[in-house]
Amino acid sequence: MAERIPRVPVREQDPRVRATNFDEVCYGYNEEEALLEASRCLNCKNPRCVTACPVGIKIPSFIERVAAGDFAGAAAKIAEDSSLPAICGRVCPQEPQCEGSCVLGVRFEPVAIGKLERFVADWNRENGAKGALSAVPSNGHKVAVIGSGPAGLACAADLAKLGYEVTVFEALHKAGGVLQYGIPEFRLPKEKVVAAEIDAVKSLGVKFETDVVVGRTVTVDSLFDEDGFDAVFIGSGAGLPKFMGIPGENLNGVFSANEFLTRNNLMKAYREDYHTPIHTGKKVVVVGGGNVAMDAARTALRLGAETTIVYRRTEKELPARAEEVHHAHEEGVEFSMLTNPVEILGDERGWVKGIRCIRMELGEPDESGRRSPVPVPGSEFDIETDSVIMSLGTCPNPLISKTTGGLDTNRKGCIVADEAGATTREGVFAGGDAVTGAATVILAMGAGRKAAAAIDNYIKNR
Amino acid sequence: MYRILTKVFLTPNICRMEVEAPRLAKAARPGQFLIVRAEEKSERIPLTISDYDAAKGTVTIVTQMIGASSKEICAYEPGEAFADVVGPLGVPSDFIGMSPEELASQHFVFIAGGVGTAPVYPQVKWLHEHGAKTDVIIGARNRDLLIYVDEFRKVCDNLHICTDDGSEGFKGVGTAMLEKLVAEGAEFTRVVAIGPMIMMKFATLTAKKLGLPITVSLNSLMVDGTGMCGACRVTVGGKTRFVCVEGPEFDGYLVDFDEAMRRQTMYKAEEQHENEVFVVEPHVCKIGRG
Numbered sequence: 001m002a003e004r005i006p007r008v009p010v011r012e013q014d015p016r017v018r019a020t021n022f023d024e025v026c027y028g029y030n031e032e033e034a035l036l037e038a039s040r041c042l043n044c045k046n047p048r049c050v051t052a053c054p055v056g057i058k059i060p061s062f063i064e065r066v067a068a069g070d071f072a073g074a075a076a077k078i079a080e081d082s083s084l085p086a087i088c089g090r091v092c093p094q095e096p097q098c099e100g101s102c103v104l105g106v107r108f109e110p111v112a113i114g115k116l117e118r119f120v121a122d123w124n125r126e127n128g129a130k131g132a133l134s135a136v137p138s139n140g141h142k143v144a145v146i147g148s149g150p151a152g153l154a155c156a157a158d159l160a161k162l163g164y165e166v167t168v169f170e171a172l173h174k175a176g177g178v179l180q181y182g183i184p185e186f187r188l189p190k191e192k193v194v195a196a197e198i199d200a201v202k203s204l205g206v207k208f209e210t211d212v213v214v215g216r217t218v219t220v221d222s223l224f225d226e227d228g229f230d231a232v233f234i235g236s237g238a239g240l241p242k243f244m245g246i247p248g249e250n251l252n253g254v255f256s257a258n259e260f261l262t263r264n265n266l267m268k269a270y271r272e273d274y275h276t277p278i279h280t281g282k283k284v285v286v287v288g289g290g291n292v293a294m295d296a297a298r299t300a301l302r303l304g305a306e307t308t309i310v311y312r313r314t315e316k317e318l319p320a321r322a323e324e325v326h327h328a329h330e331e332g333v334e335f336s337m338l339t340n341p342v343e344i345l346g347d348e349r350g351w352v353k354g355i356r357c358i359r360m361e362l363g364e365p366d367e368s369g370r371r372s373p374v375p376v377p378g379s380e381f382d383i384e385t386d387s388v389i390m391s392l393g394t395c396p397n398p399l400i401s402k403t404t405g406g407l408d409t410n411r412k413g414c415i416v417a418d419e420a421g422a423t424t425r426e427g428v429f430a431g432g433d434a435v436t437g438a439a440t441v442i443l444a445m446g447a448g449r450k451a452a453a454a455i456d457n458y459i460k461n462r
Numbered sequence: 463m464y465r466i467l468t469k470v471f472l473t474p475n476i477c478r479m480e481v482e483a484p485r486l487a488k489a490a491r492p493g494q495f496l497i498v499r500a501e502e503k504s505e506r507i508p509l510t511i512s513d514y515d516a517a518k519g520t521v522t523i524v525t526q527m528i529g530a531s532s533k534e535i536c537a538y539e540p541g542e543a544f545a546d547v548v549g550p551l552g553v554p555s556d557f558i559g560m561s562p563e564e565l566a567s568q569h570f571v572f573i574a575g576g577v578g579t580a581p582v583y584p585q586v587k588w589l590h591e592h593g594a595k596t597d598v599i600i601g602a603r604n605r606d607l608l609i610y611v612d613e614f615r616k617v618c619d620n621l622h623i624c625t626d627d628g629s630e631g632f633k634g635v636g637t638a639m640l641e642k643l644v645a646e647g648a649e650f651t652r653v654v655a656i657g658p659m660i661m662m663k664f665a666t667l668t669a670k671k672l673g674l675p676i677t678v679s680l681n682s683l684m685v686d687g688t689g690m691c692g693a694c695r696v697t698v699g700g701k702t703r704f705v706c707v708e709g710p711e712f713d714g715y716l717v718d719f720d721e722a723m724r725r726q727t728m729y730k731a732e733e734q735h736e737n738e739v740f741v742v743e744p745h746v747c748k749i750g751r752g
Contacts, residue, residue: 171688173499173506173546181690211548213688216494217485239690243702250697250721252728259691267505267685274503275531277732350724397689399707 007109008037015330019301022185022270025327026090029112031071034119038067040104041111048101049113054446055154057081059098059113066116075124078117083157083201084150084445086125086193089118091183092442093321125196135205139163141459144229146214146400149177150441151235151432153201154448155455160204162456167229169212174266177237178441181258181266184295186302187324190265215399220407220428230462231427231455234415235448238394238433244287248344249390253279253352257288257296257391264299280305281386285355287341288391289313294324296389297333307333308383312340312360312373338362338373342380344388354382396434404428412437421451422458429455463543467520472609475527476577477536478512483547484519491558492585493679493711496521496549497687498535504545505531508684508706510581510656511550521547524580524609529733551687552710555585555654555677562593569595571643571650572618573636573665575657576602579610581679582656583617590617597622597648601636601657605629636661637668644672652677655714659723666714676714680705683728696722 011027012018018025029037041063049059058077065074078085094100094114102110143159145152148170156166174180179194188194202208212218214236223229241256243249260278263269269278284300286293289311301307309328311318314337318325329335338360345354359379362371401409406425408416414437421429431447433439468480486496490511499506513522527533538544557565570589574582579600586596596617601624602608608630614621623631624639632639636657644650653676655665662678669676682694682705694705699716703709 171548172686173548181686211546212485213548213551216550216688217489217548239688241690241692243692250695250702250725252724256692259685259693262685262691268503275505275534277505277729279729279732350721397707399688 004108005036005040007040007112008033010112010115015327015332018186019331022302024189025186028122029115029119031123034066034071034116034123035069037112038063038116041067042103044103048103049098049111052097052101053081054097054442055081055449057098057117062120063111063113063116066120071120071123072127074120078120081449082445083154083204084197084441085117086121086197087150087179087188088442088445089114089116089121090188090193093440095322097442121197134203136161136163138165138205141165141230142167142228143455143459144169144223144227144232145235146220146232147171147177147235147237147432147434148175148198148208148210149179149235149237149432149444151237151434151444151448151451152177152233153198154445155233155235155431155452156206156448157201157204158449158452159455160201160206162452164456164459165205165207167207167209169214169218170208170210171213171236172266173210175208175210177235181262182292182295184261184265184299185270186298187295213399215403220400220404220425224427230459231429233421233448233451233455234400234423234428234430234434235432235444236397236400236434237444238438239397240395241390242392242394243390244341244392246341246343248346248352251344251346251352252350253281253387254344255279255387255389257286257292257389258394260296260389261292261299264303270299270303278303279387281352282306283385284308284387284389285310285383285385286389286391287311287355288393289318289320290391290393291320291324292393293391294320294328294333296391298328298331300387300389301331301333305387308336308385309333310336310339310341310355310357310383312338313362313370314338317370336383340373340375341388345382352386352388354384355388356380356382394433394438396437400434419450420454421447422454427458429458463545464547465543466538466540469538469540472524473607475536476524476607476609477527478522478524478580479538480520480522481544481547482519483521483549486547486549487514487519487521488516490514490521490550490584491554492588493555493558493581494550494552495581495687495710496523496547496551497684498523498544499546500531500534500538501545504534506546506685506687507531507535508551508681508687509535510578510679510681512580512583513587514584521549524577526577548687551706553708555588555711557585557589557594565589565592565594568651569597569649571597571599571640571648571653573599573640573653573655573657573661574601574610575636575655575661576607577609578657578661578679578681579608582654583610583613585654586614587617595619597643597650599624599636599639599643601625601639601661603627635664637664640665640668641672644674650674653714654678659719659726662714662717663719663723666717666719669714677711678714678717679710680712680717680722681710681726682706682722683726693728696725 432444
């Protein structure tokens with residue numbers, strides 16, 4: 001047997017250089033690298049990668065086209081199932097999904113499906129091709145989509161392809177939801193990638209109305225009664241930040257990761273020409289271990305602060321993607337594992353001067369199967385810091401559920417919806433973090449697609 | 463885009479604008495606020511709603527030039543447009559939910575300080591239209607800084623003007639006026655104070671002394687205004703609350719004003735830098751200054 005081609009490594013910005021700028025970390029494959037990597041795909045008869053993809057992209061088919069040098073064909077193949085390939089190629093957690101189920105991965109390294117998807121999407125954008133995207137004639141029905149994040153965009157794109165007149169309502173001033181305010185420029189370029197993919201959705205005929213806060217500016221009821229929509233999809237995400245409830249959390253210099261990242265990503269605080277203020281001080285402690293914590297820490301580092309991540313379990317349990325943790329390490333973020341804050345310490349002016357933590361050790365596994373951390377008595381110690389960024393997860397915003405009659409929520413405030421996205425109120429569908437609580441871009445997209453099918457079915461059979 | 467229809471300087475550094483925002487104008491209620499982003503590179507600035515006209519599709523905002531961002535807003539001219547005007551945000555004043563009988567039995571006294579006088583107007587107007595009795599105390603440093611005097615004369619039962627220097631009306635602060643009115647036999651059922659945080663703190667102390675309930679409207683820092691960032695968090699009754707979605711109005715007795723004031727200074731150092739970097743030419747319009 002011929003020697004197997006190893007997985008083609010992807011080129012990245014030097015960690016020492018990128019720790020001081022907001023340019024994209026990963027350069028992506030060039031044509032030559034993409035051709036070589038695509039040639040590794042075994043084109044399995046029963047592709048487990050497709051089953052593992054929340055939106056069911058026909059992975060072997062698109063990779064086959066890449067291997068043949070038909071990049072436009074590959075883009076068209078992806079476009080059948082995903083309207084945001086350049087985004088997903090960058091931020092999807094491929095490890096537990098498509099790449100995690102790649103047969104090659106059993107003995108060797110899995111095919112770099114994410115990097116190939118990214119290559120195809122970038123090639124397609126840069127070469128002016130639009131894949132299969134163009135507006136189809138209207139079927140006369142109107143659907144309102146609340147929220148322009150991944151769930152809303154996926155739902156809107158699928159409905160537009162079926163001929164629905166779709167209007168997406170966004171509370172912020174830019175479309176994209178978490179893709180705009182949450183994920184930093186160095187992982188997901190805003191103009192080059194996010195705006196371009198949203199433009200592609202617009203080219204399907206989808207209208208966007210920004211500055212509309214549903215529950216305040218309009219309500220779900222007024223969308224039906226006054227604006228004449230036939231159905232409503234709620235993809236409003238999980239926007240409310242959690243805090244720990246420890247003393248000192250309202251000191252000056254304590255921020256939610258949402259605030260810190262929104263200032264930097266949506267409001268572009270890192271750019272001198274924008275007016276947005278942002279505060280780090282010399283030292284920053286980020287509390288939490290998810291992707292958002294990594295994003296906040298790497299952002300603080302790029303703004304010039306010495307940055308430490310404090311997490312109560314060990315590095316093995318970090319919920320963030322391995323790639324993000326690796327990148328954070330490379331760039332010089334410090335990790336203080338088995339550490340849990342008990343109090344934030346302030347100076348006489350009410351500003352943060354430190355954070356008191358306690359050492360933890362792993363005890364018995366909890367209901368999720370993870371070994372739960374327990375404090376080591378008497379092990380408190382102080383970390384000197386100028387800012388604390390709380391990255392403990394988010395929960396759904398109650399603005400919509402509180403102002404919409406007949407829409408049930410569970411005890412966590414998540415909207416109750418069935419597998420297809422139907423809520424307890426007729427004509428109202430929901431998906432993404434608003435239903436599941438904080439999850440991933442691709443799961444939200446998957447939910448948006450399912451709901452689009454359910455909405456189509458609902459309107460046709462009314 | 464949100465076009466500016468009219469613009470008047472009420473004082474040399476307080477500017478009133480009527481802005482097109484049809485959806486917002488239709489949904490606005492007394493007590494709510496909005497956010498303006500002048501252009502792409504501007505901050506999102508929370509401002510009070512001073513009036514709204516659903517039929518015309520306009521809202522009125524009153525802005526005091528303090529930092530770079532508010533100066534930038536006030537530099538816009540009629541015919542020009544803001545990039546974004548979003549709202550209404552926050553919860554409407556709780557009296558909106560009162561029955562006509564309840565409203566008829568109320569006698570509100572408003573204490574309005576500085577630019578905080580403007581958002582008092584839609585509240586008093588609403589109460590006037592719904593049969594409640596209102597007294598309004600307007601406080602300013604001197605007579606040139608008084609705003610909304612003529613407007614209030616039309617909608618409140620009694621208007622009391624206070625200036626620090628005595629150049630018009632009562633010489634002294636609004637809280638002293640409140641004490642005087644109560645001493646003279648006024649029987650108020652509720653105080654509402656809107657103005658600088660320090661004024662609301664002292665209004666609360668006075669209300670407490672007089673045994674009157676008081677509502678205050680907090681003007682905290684915020685980014686999105688929808689509950690997402692938590693920059694506006696404030697301690698009310700020992701609990702952390704978000705001003706943007708749970709306020710802006712709270713029971714004054716329960717607000718930790720010292721913390722709220724400290725949190726307002728969060729970006730002071732950064733803003734000073736902004737002020738030095740971005741110099742907005744002050745535009746002084748003489749129209750309507752009389």
